[in-house]
Amino acid sequence: MTKVQLFIPCFIDQLYPETGFNTVKILEKAGCKVMFNTNQTCCGQPAFNSGYWKESRKLAVKFLQDFEENIPIVSPSGSCSGFVINDYPSLFKDDPVLLQRHANVSRNLYELSDFLVNVLQVVDFGACFPHKVTYHDSCSALRSYGIKEEPRELLSHVKGLELVEMNESEVCCGFGGTFSIKNTEISTAMVANKVRNGVESGAEYIVTSEASCAMNIAGYCKKNKVPLKVIHLADILSQF
Known part of the structure; x- marks a missing residue:
């Protein structure tokens, strides 16, 4: 173990x-x-x-x-x-x-x-999530840490899940820590663009590996009554 x-x-x-x-x-x-x-x-x-x-x-x-x-x-x-x-x-x-x-x-x-x-080289957890999802590449996860294919590989083994790519999946959602507070109008425009791309993909959920991105995107969706849900990768993989 x-x-x-x-x-x-x-x-x-x-x-x-x-x-x-x-x-x-x-x-x-x-x-x-x-x-x-x-x-x-x-x-x-x-x-x-x-x-x-x-x-x-x-x-x-x-x-x-x-x-x-x-x-x-x-x-x-x-x-x-x-x-x-x-x-x-x-x-x-x-x-x-x-x-x-x-x-x-x-x-x-x-x-x-x-x-x-x-x-560990473990990619299939027997998870089941019967929904269409799209993945948002967090700026820091992608550029600072360097993950891209790994979350998608894990999602590809979830039963019932359909993964579709949205336009500009690698573009920032506008959170950026204090950036969203200090530059609210720019941040809001960026998250609006992210949500629009998510909706246009036809997905029910935007999946991310960052809780901060999830909070930002979900907050915009709730405030503007956009029927798009946001979920962390771990919350999908644990559906077994």
């Missing part, structure tokens, strides 16, 4: 806890023993993106303390995983001890679909 550590991002912890529980179900179905350190907190990405590097560094140091370096760390978020892997070194550039600790930890940090497909 493969031991894994579960890293749950803030958005899932606070807004979509069921997605966290479903991630555990999936990992256990794949034969993993899931370890969860309840002391874990935010990885520091919001503070970092807002320019509060000192505050972000404190959270980054805590992250390295909360996770063991020799056991895989799995997270249902390419955004947070990509941030830890790619941006922590800039916070530790004057501390060789923390840089080495980061190197040891980050080489064992995986986004969920990457871990399932490329490490």
